[in-house]
Amino acid sequence: MLNTLTDNPLLNVESLSLKLEGRTILDGLTAHVRAGELVALLGPNGAGKSTLVKAVAGEVEAASGGIAINGRPLSQWPRAELARHRAVMPQKIDMQFPLTAYEVVALGRPREPMAQRQRIVTELLALMDVADLAQRRVPTLSGGEQQRVQLARVLAQLWEQPHPGLFLLDECTSALDPAHQQLVFNRLRQLANSGNGLLVAVHDLNLAAQWADRLILMNHGKVAVEGSPEAVLTADNLMQIYGLDARVITLAEGYPVVLPIRPAHLAVAI
Amino acid sequence: MPAEARRLAPKTGYFALLIALVAAGGFALTSGAYPVALDDILRLFTGAEAADATASLVLWDIRLPRLVLGLLTGAVLAVAGALLQGLFRNPLADPGLIGVSSGAALAAVAVIVLGGTGLAGWSALTGRWALPFAAFLGGAATTLLAWRIARRQGQTSVALLLLAGIAINAVAGAGTGVLTFYADDNALRSLTFWTMGSLAHASWDDVWISAPFMLLTLIAAPLLARPLDAFLLGEPVAGHLGYSTDWVKRGVILLVALGVGAAVAVSGLIGFVGLVVPHFLRQLLGAGHRALLPACALAGATLLVAADCVARIVVTPAELPIGLVMALLGGPVFLILLLRNRFV
Numbered sequence: 001m002l003n004t005l006t007d008n009p010l011l012n013v014e015s016l017s018l019k020l021e022g023r024t025i026l027d028g029l030t031a032h033v034r035a036g037e038l039v040a041l042l043g044p045n046g047a048g049k050s051t052l053v054k055a056v057a058g059e060v061e062a063a064s065g066g067i068a069i070n071g072r073p074l075s076q077w078p079r080a081e082l083a084r085h086r087a088v089m090p091q092k093i094d095m096q097f098p099l100t101a102y103e104v105v106a107l108g109r110p111r112e113p114m115a116q117r118q119r120i121v122t123e124l125l126a127l128m129d130v131a132d133l134a135q136r137r138v139p140t141l142s143g144g145e146q147q148r149v150q151l152a153r154v155l156a157q158l159w160e161q162p163h164p165g166l167f168l169l170d171e172c173t174s175a176l177d178p179a180h181q182q183l184v185f186n187r188l189r190q191l192a193n194s195g196n197g198l199l200v201a202v203h204d205l206n207l208a209a210q211w212a213d214r215l216i217l218m219n220h221g222k223v224a225v226e227g228s229p230e231a232v233l234t235a236d237n238l239m240q241i242y243g244l245d246a247r248v249i250t251l252a253e254g255y256p257v258v259l260p261i262r263p264a265h266l267a268v269a270i
Numbered sequence: 271m272p273a274e275a276r277r278l279a280p281k282t283g284y285f286a287l288l289i290a291l292v293a294a295g296g297f298a299l300t301s302g303a304y305p306v307a308l309d310d311i312l313r314l315f316t317g318a319e320a321a322d323a324t325a326s327l328v329l330w331d332i333r334l335p336r337l338v339l340g341l342l343t344g345a346v347l348a349v350a351g352a353l354l355q356g357l358f359r360n361p362l363a364d365p366g367l368i369g370v371s372s373g374a375a376l377a378a379v380a381v382i383v384l385g386g387t388g389l390a391g392w393s394a395l396t397g398r399w400a401l402p403f404a405a406f407l408g409g410a411a412t413t414l415l416a417w418r419i420a421r422r423q424g425q426t427s428v429a430l431l432l433l434a435g436i437a438i439n440a441v442a443g444a445g446t447g448v449l450t451f452y453a454d455d456n457a458l459r460s461l462t463f464w465t466m467g468s469l470a471h472a473s474w475d476d477v478w479i480s481a482p483f484m485l486l487t488l489i490a491a492p493l494l495a496r497p498l499d500a501f502l503l504g505e506p507v508a509g510h511l512g513y514s515t516d517w518v519k520r521g522v523i524l525l526v527a528l529g530v531g532a533a534v535a536v537s538g539l540i541g542f543v544g545l546v547v548p549h550f551l552r553q554l555l556g557a558g559h560r561a562l563l564p565a566c567a568l569a570g571a572t573l574l575v576a577a578d579c580v581a582r583i584v585v586t587p588a589e590l591p592i593g594l595v596m597a598l599l600g601g602p603v604f605l606i607l608l609l610r611n612r613f614v
């Protein structure tokens with residue numbers, strides 16, 4: 001039932017429904033991510049993006065439907081093996097005790113021999129442009145620096161694995177400056193190009209349009225629209241789903257940019 | 271790698287702690303109402319002829335078991351504190367938090383107060399082990415209760431465990447209070463000594479019955495170091511990294527209940543070690559448990575032995591309860607530390 005797609009995607013979510021505290025959060029959602037694909041997950045606040053990520057991360061239990069990674073149902077994966085195929089960046093991490101940036105990234109490779117581990121951690125700290133923060137205590141870093149350290153940890157988990165990895169990244173660039181957003185998405189693009197699958201929840205429509213192969217626009221726990229950036233990011237869709245008045249321009253580079261329009265009248269008189 | 275200010279390399283830290291430990295141990299063996307010279311001790315250890323029969327007796331039957339018990343108890347209390355703080359991700363978590371100490375106290379006080387009356391059967395059955403066995407079982411029972419309450423759909427809720435522990439501590443504390451009310455003068459005296467902790471009656475028998483549990487905790491704790499590091503990023507992240515979060519929680523609860531249960535059973539309630547030692551060492555060595563746990567064992571052992579020396583020396587030939595000494599010395603020192611470094 002799960003393998004309805006012939007090319008056996010890395011992640012297959014089939015008619016997933018999920019309730020939390022009696023409210024339906026995911027409502028028969030079907031989606032997939034193939035190896036080599038960077039998929040952006042879009043949608044208004046509360047659409048269910050994080051809940052979908054959590055369901056695939058095994059944090060919340062679905063009421064019905066199925067989730068399969070590499071064609072194998074989620075529940076049939078041994079824990080340790082799954083950790084070598086799937087890495088997760090949660091939307092929020094708070095840390096009470098001060099591990100260093102180096103220690104945090106090293107958590108991604110607990111079973112690695114010392115020298116190998118050191119090489120990978122150093123490489124990823126550099127890749128996320130936080131090499132010089134290696135010995136700093138993470139709670140003392142800025143929000144964007146912390147986010148890049150966490151990303152380095154998540155990437156470390158599946159770094160140089162001999163098989164395609166699935167990355168679930170929930171708003172992994174929300175605290176980054178524009179230059180670092182570009183840097184991070186550039187790295188994510190490279191990960192996809194080398195055969196991994198990425199599902200990345202983002203609010204920045206332009207980042208999604210610029211870097212993703214495919215967009216999934218969610219609303220009320222369902223997939224509202226899905227497809228290429230040009231197909232999904234239309235003024236009509238943005239108005240319908242976000243209630244956002246925006247102009248969409250297609251650049252010569254080949255991807256659309258979204259420009260929200262300032263309303264003619266202020267919304268509320270004070 | 272550029273070193274961060276105020277952070278000590280673990281090797282330097284261990285070396286300093288080891289020297290402090292040996293110094294405290296040496297002092298504990300030599301000083302007291304009957305002073306024993308250091309070379310006497312070396313001679314006794316190497317099995318040479320006993321120069322002084324009394325010295326040999328004092329050393330082998332009194333000071334050495336007391337030292338061993340102090341070392342183990344201190345190490346276990348500090349390591350248990352570090353484990354629980356890692357699990358709860360809260361520097362205020364104390365080994366007593368999951369109910370083990372209050373349950374042990376309730377059972378122990380019950381034996382002290384009712385040993386001749388209501389619990390005569392238990393006392394007859396267990397003989398001179400009535401108190402430590404009761405304390406150990408009491409601690410294990412309350413911890414088990416807190417853990418059962420915290421189970422939801424096959425998962426242990428850390429928040430519920432904390433709340434259940436607090437509620438159980440309150441009820442057990444009230445029970446202990448009621449029993450205290452019915453205690454006669456004699457019972458009251460030994461009760462006070464027990465609830466403030468003491469190594470005064472340490473014997474080799476105490477060591478033999480409690481050491482297996484305490485050693486188990488000390489030896490197994492480092493196995494939890496990596497998963498506990500992952501726990502510092504939150505339980506979900508530990509799960510994503512491939513750890514069975516429920517096994518980690520069970521492991522911590524089990525090791526703390528066994529180790530602290532055994533420690534409390536033979537030496538009474540000794541506070542502060544589990545709170546102060548991990549806190550202080552986290553500032554020196556960082557929060558990573560692989561360096562932290564062994565350092566906690568060394569420092570906890572040293573601190574307890576040092577406090578025990580003070581307890582038996584300042585008012586010779588009488589003794590102070592060690593818990594009292596710990597609070598009197600540890601409290602102000604802890605406050606000074608807090609005032610000097612306001613942030614983690």
Ligand SMILES: Nc1ncnc2c1ncn2[C@@H]1O[C@H](COP(=O)(O)OP(=O)(O)OP(=O)(O)O)[C@@H](O)[C@H]1O
Pocket residue numbers: 020021023025043044045046047048049050051052091
């Ligand atoms: N534990 C919970 N109990 C009840 N409702 C929840 C719970 N977690 C999330 N929800 C609800 O589920 C809906 C989807 O939440 P989710 O976090 O998945 O949204 P999101 O798309 O990630 O939003 P955002 O863009 O703000 O991150 C929201 O309406 C939220 O209030």
Ligand SMILES: [Mg+2]
Pocket residue numbers: 049050051091170
């Ligand atoms: Mg979200």
